[in-house]
Amino acid sequence: MDPALTAKLRILADAAKYDASCASSGAPKRVAGPKGLGSTSNGICHAYTPDGRCISLLKILLTNYCLFDCAYCINRRSSNVKRARFSVEEVVKLTVEFYKRNYIEGLFLSSGIIRTPDHTMEQMMLVAKILRRDHGFAGYIHLKTIPEASPWLIEQAGLWADRLSINMELPLQQSLEKLAPEKSSATINNAMGQMHERIVEAKEERRRFSPAGQSTQMIVGADEANDEHVLRTSDMLYSRFAMRRVYYSAFSPIPQASAILPAKPPPLQRENRLYQADWLLRYYGFSVDEIASGGEHGMLDLEIDPKLAWALKNRHRFPVDVNKADREMLLRVPGLGKRAVDRIVLARRHTRLRLDDVARLSGALRRARPFLMTDDYHPAALTDRIDLRQRIVPPAKQLSLF
Amino acid sequence: MLTRIVLKEGADLEGFRRAVRMLLARDVRPDEVMWVTADTPGLFGSAVDADAPPLSLPRAVRPLCEMVVCHSDPERYALLHGLIHRIARGERALLEVASDPLVHRLNIMAKSVRRDIHKMHAFLRFRKVDGERGERFIAWFEPDHFIVEAVAQFFIDRYRAMDWTILTPKGSLHWDRQALHLGPPGDRRMAPDGDDFEDGWRSYYESTFNPARVNPDMMRTEMPKKYWRNMPETAAIPALLRQAASRTGAMIEQEPAAAIKRNPAKAVAAMADQEPRSLAELNRIIAASEPLVPGGTRAVLGEGPQHPAIAFVGEQPGDQEDQQGRPFVGPAGQLLDKALAEAGIDRRKTYLTNAVKHFKFEQRGKLRLHKSPTAGEVKHYRWWLMKELDFVRPKLVVALGATAVLALAGKAMPVTRARGPAEFGGLHGYITVHPSYLLRLPDAKAKAEAYAAFVEDLKRVAAMAA
Numbered sequence: 001m002d003p004a005l006t007a008k009l010r011i012l013a014d015a016a017k018y019d020a021s022c023a024s025s026g027a028p029k030r031v032a033g034p035k036g037l038g039s040t041s042n043g044i045c046h047a048y049t050p051d052g053r054c055i056s057l058l059k060i061l062l063t064n065y066c067l068f069d070c071a072y073c074i075n076r077r078s079s080n081v082k083r084a085r086f087s088v089e090e091v092v093k094l095t096v097e098f099y100k101r102n103y104i105e106g107l108f109l110s111s112g113i114i115r116t117p118d119h120t121m122e123q124m125m126l127v128a129k130i131l132r133r134d135h136g137f138a139g140y141i142h143l144k145t146i147p148e149a150s151p152w153l154i155e156q157a158g159l160w161a162d163r164l165s166i167n168m169e170l171p172l173q174q175s176l177e178k179l180a181p182e183k184s185s186a187t188i189n190n191a192m193g194q195m196h197e198r199i200v201e202a203k204e205e206r207r208r209f210s211p212a213g214q215s216t217q218m219i220v221g222a223d224e225a226n227d228e229h230v231l232r233t234s235d236m237l238y239s240r241f242a243m244r245r246v247y248y249s250a251f252s253p254i255p256q257a258s259a260i261l262p263a264k265p266p267p268l269q270r271e272n273r274l275y276q277a278d279w280l281l282r283y284y285g286f287s288v289d290e291i292a293s294g295g296e297h298g299m300l301d302l303e304i305d306p307k308l309a310w311a312l313k314n315r316h317r318f319p320v321d322v323n324k325a326d327r328e329m330l331l332r333v334p335g336l337g338k339r340a341v342d343r344i345v346l347a348r349r350h351t352r353l354r355l356d357d358v359a360r361l362s363g364a365l366r367r368a369r370p371f372l373m374t375d376d377y378h379p380a381a382l383t384d385r386i387d388l389r390q391r392i393v394p395p396a397k398q399l400s401l402f
Numbered sequence: 403m404l405t406r407i408v409l410k411e412g413a414d415l416e417g418f419r420r421a422v423r424m425l426l427a428r429d430v431r432p433d434e435v436m437w438v439t440a441d442t443p444g445l446f447g448s449a450v451d452a453d454a455p456p457l458s459l460p461r462a463v464r465p466l467c468e469m470v471v472c473h474s475d476p477e478r479y480a481l482l483h484g485l486i487h488r489i490a491r492g493e494r495a496l497l498e499v500a501s502d503p504l505v506h507r508l509n510i511m512a513k514s515v516r517r518d519i520h521k522m523h524a525f526l527r528f529r530k531v532d533g534e535r536g537e538r539f540i541a542w543f544e545p546d547h548f549i550v551e552a553v554a555q556f557f558i559d560r561y562r563a564m565d566w567t568i569l570t571p572k573g574s575l576h577w578d579r580q581a582l583h584l585g586p587p588g589d590r591r592m593a594p595d596g597d598d599f600e601d602g603w604r605s606y607y608e609s610t611f612n613p614a615r616v617n618p619d620m621m622r623t624e625m626p627k628k629y630w631r632n633m634p635e636t637a638a639i640p641a642l643l644r645q646a647a648s649r650t651g652a653m654i655e656q657e658p659a660a661a662i663k664r665n666p667a668k669a670v671a672a673m674a675d676q677e678p679r680s681l682a683e684l685n686r687i688i689a690a691s692e693p694l695v696p697g698g699t700r701a702v703l704g705e706g707p708q709h710p711a712i713a714f715v716g717e718q719p720g721d722q723e724d725q726q727g728r729p730f731v732g733p734a735g736q737l738l739d740k741a742l743a744e745a746g747i748d749r750r751k752t753y754l755t756n757a758v759k760h761f762k763f764e765q766r767g768k769l770r771l772h773k774s775p776t777a778g779e780v781k782h783y784r785w786w787l788m789k790e791l792d793f794v795r796p797k798l799v800v801a802l803g804a805t806a807v808l809a810l811a812g813k814a815m816p817v818t819r820a821r822g823p824a825e826f827g828g829l830h831g832y833i834t835v836h837p838s839y840l841l842r843l844p845d846a847k848a849k850a851e852a853y854a855a856f857v858e859d860l861k862r863v864a865a866m867a868a
């Protein structure tokens with residue numbers, strides 16, 4: 001590959017890596033036409049980097065020049081980081097050539113804001129348009145839209161992209177004001193609301209507009225927001241704007257950090273717990289209040305997952321009878337995932353389950369045991385033991401390498 | 403006596419299906435069968451009846467069999483036979499009992515095959531060679547199970563317009579943009595040992611890694627080491643891991659950077675003013691944009707002087723308008739011209755445009771059939787229309803028909819009831835029918851009456867705008 005292009009790629013991939021989203025699922029099923037390239041899938045991770053994260057899309061910025069000055073961002077105008085800028089054709093070429101070699105599922109394109117939001121958004125839209133129209137590209141395209149851009153550009157972008165997203169950035173309005181002086185919560189919320197309307201309308205009218213919906217990201221650990229604040233914001237984002245996903249990105253030290261956000265190791269465990277809580281919110285019927293009640297002072301328990309934390313504080317609801325309990329309650333048993341619960345509900349129509357059976361249905365019986373009973377097993381006093389937590393929780397694991 | 407069944411090497415779903423039909427028809431118990439695989443099938447201990455009756459089994463059996471026959475475990479056929487035997491002998495819901503030890507084992511086998519397929523989709527890497535037919539892509543991959551045929555469709559769907567070859571120790575696939583050919587096992591040395599884009603890809607891999615989040619266990623769970631040797635980017639892993647801690651430490655210890663640039667307050671303020679500055683600029687944007695309705699070959703822009711007394715807004719260009727690139731030149735436009743003349747309005751002094759700037763149609767043979775825009779589509783175009791009217795600044799804007807009303811008022815209103823003077827945001831307006839409505843009236847008398855009413859409306863409009 002042309003060394004100048006490689007050099008730009010290094011800069012603009014480095015600048016894009018703090019965005020957590022990488023999903024390539026949810027797009028309508030497509031296959032390559034006779035002259036086209038690419039297809040969609042349920043999400044494929046083509047490689048994993050040593051941080052354990054998946055590479056599904058070519059995630060890059062069009063440019064890391066930016067007129068804004070968001071304190072948490074490596075690309076803010078006051079940072080001394082090296083700058084680069086791709087041409088539209090260069091991004092198209094990288095996407096096509098990487099795709100042909102089966103390195104990626106598609107493109108995730110974002111950008112610093114140069115000249116004007118409209119100018120920037122138009123360049124991104126053009127990348128998507130050229131990929132689709134001139135290359136018959138049927139792979140996945142995710143565009144990070146700029147909330148300040150004019151509506152017509154969003155309309156156009158929605159014709160080509162599978163997913164459009166706008167970053168929430170920070171859960172609290174006042175921190176946005178402080179850390180991202182050029183941004184405004186009102187503009188962001190507005191843009192999300194309009195996006196939601198467009199997506200719903202297009203679906204009703206069977207038109208193509210960002211068919212994989214919208215997603216967003218919040219940075220965790222850059223401001224004072226506690227986990228409960230974060231989860232309430234997510235809850236609002238899911239219910240009001242029908243977000244497909246809310247991503248949490250632990251604020252990570254960056255080269256050229258700003259003086260108002262001194263560098264600290266990223267709160268990875270906190271991020272992990274937030275993802276688990278998010279899951280409980282969406283698929284397990286938990287409310288924000290219930291999840292928050294498992295922790296202390298609005299923060300989740302870092303040592304144990306939020307479902308176990310809730311169960312330990314609500315022991316009177318256990319043990320749950322695997323052969324009788326309804327689905328909702330089974331979902332609340334630590335160690336029983338959605339899959340396991342589905343299998344239990346199906347299997348017990350035909351047979352009575354014993355502890356061995358449950359062991360085959362769930363991968364985490366050790367954690368589940370104190371909270372369930374079967375025909376041949378009852379945890380008796382185990383559920384109420386004061387040291388139950390210590391018995392279940394594995395000895396603290398070194399999570400960071402510092 | 404043991405029944406010996408010989409199936410083809412690899413995943414022989416067809417052979418297995420025939421054998422199982424025969425075994426069940428003859429009531430052979432699973433423990434009376436010996437399953438072997440060989441390259442030359444057909445050497446049966448006892449022949450398979452090709453015409454044993456098909457079995458009717460619950461729907462979930464087939465997909466499970468499709469996966470499990472690909473498994474490398476030599477016991478796979480015996481286990482499946484055991485399952486089908488029990489189902490056929492009365493345990494119809496057996497597959498729903500995931501806790502049953504046999505079902506459990508088969509589910510795990512199926513999962514392992516699915517994972518292998520998934521990893522092959524994900525971790526296979528093509529390398530390009532230049533041949534007589536242009537570029538050609540070759541990959542070498544080592545799957546755990548007999549999945550080569552099972553992955554073929556995925557790569558065809560994705561790389562239909564490329565020539566490619568996938569080599570594995572368990573068989574090979576060749577695609578020539580038309581047909582798939584299955585070949586014998588390949589050899590690593592038959593694949594090229596590099597590709598022009600691999601250094602770029604490795605650079606990307608290195609740059610997208612965040613040293614502050616290092617978590618090699620997670621990486622190894624998802625991308626086990628056995629795959630690494632066929633993935634060019636993994637060469638970067640040792641160095642990335644070695645340097646992670648020091649890179650992160652350096653970032654944390656570094657003094658917060660002092661801002662280098664002055665605050666470009668002016669540039670940021672100027673952003674608020676990014677919208678098109680003239681009608682010509684707006685028109686350039688519209689002309690260069692993709693239609694937001696199906697059909698439309700080109701944008702038909704508004705026409706006429708700025709700051710006119712009257713602006714007319716129609717629905718969308720029609721067939722004629724789309725061909726000539728001008729608004730109101732088709733049959734409806736001609737009728738409008740006539741009515742304007744009768745009402746004493748000079749068309750050249752008015753501004754004419756449409757709510758939707760592209761001709762939405764459906765191709766039926768040679769005909770292009772007009773289709774009305776949906777509410778959502780009208781909304782997509784609305785921002786352009788409002789900007790356009792901002793520049794044109796007519797004294798009075800006339801909405802011709804329901805679509806124009808929807809676009810100007812932002813909500814739907816029945817024209818019959820709203821007909822007459824109206825306000826659109828800050829604009830003085832007037833609502834009347836679209837001339838194409840007059841053309842569609844079947845009855846001559848009704849048509850004449852409606853036309854007269856339309857001319858009356860135009861006369862009122864002229865008076866209001868005077």
Ligand code: SF4
Nearest residue numbers: 066068070073076112
């Ligand atoms: S707008 Fe803010 S977050 Fe986005 S690139 Fe610029 S500085 Fe970074």
